[in-house]
Amino acid sequence: MVTHSAFELTAIVLAGAAGLRLGFSWMAPGGHTRLEALRLAARAAVVVVYGVIGLLLIAAAVEAFWSSARWIEPTVKYGVGAVCWVLVLSYLTWQGRPRAAGPAFAAEVTKTGARYAG
Secondary structure, eight states: OHHHHHHHHHHHHHHHHHHHHHHHHHHOOTTSOHHHHHHHHHHHHHHHHHHHHHHHHHHHHHIIIIITOTTSOHHHHHHHHHHHHHHHHHHHHHTTOOOOOOHHHHHHHHHHTOOOOO
8 A cells, every 4th residue: 555655646746736737827828828828738737647647557556466465564565665655756856857067068058059047
C-alpha cells in the first residue's frame, strides 16, 4: 500500500494541477480569447497528463504485484515505499531545472545572439 501510494498520490496531485491550469486559463484568459487561452493551456497540460498516465500505470503494477504479495515482510514493504517516495520527490524537485551555464552554452548564446533568462 505504501509503495504504490508514492506514484498514485503524486499522479492525483498532478492531474489536479493540470485541471486547475485549464480552469485558470478559461477564467483569466489574459490577452487571448477564452478558446485560444484554453488551447494554449491544454498544450502544456497534456504533457502533465501523459506523466499522470505513466505514474498510474506504475502504481497499478506495483499494487497488483508488490502490495498484494503476502510473502514479503511489512518492514521491507515500508522501506521500499520510503525509497519510492524519495525517488518520486527527487525527480519532481530536480527535473526540468536548467543546467549551469558552462563555456559551451555561453559560446552558443553569444553566437546566436539568444538571451538566457534564467
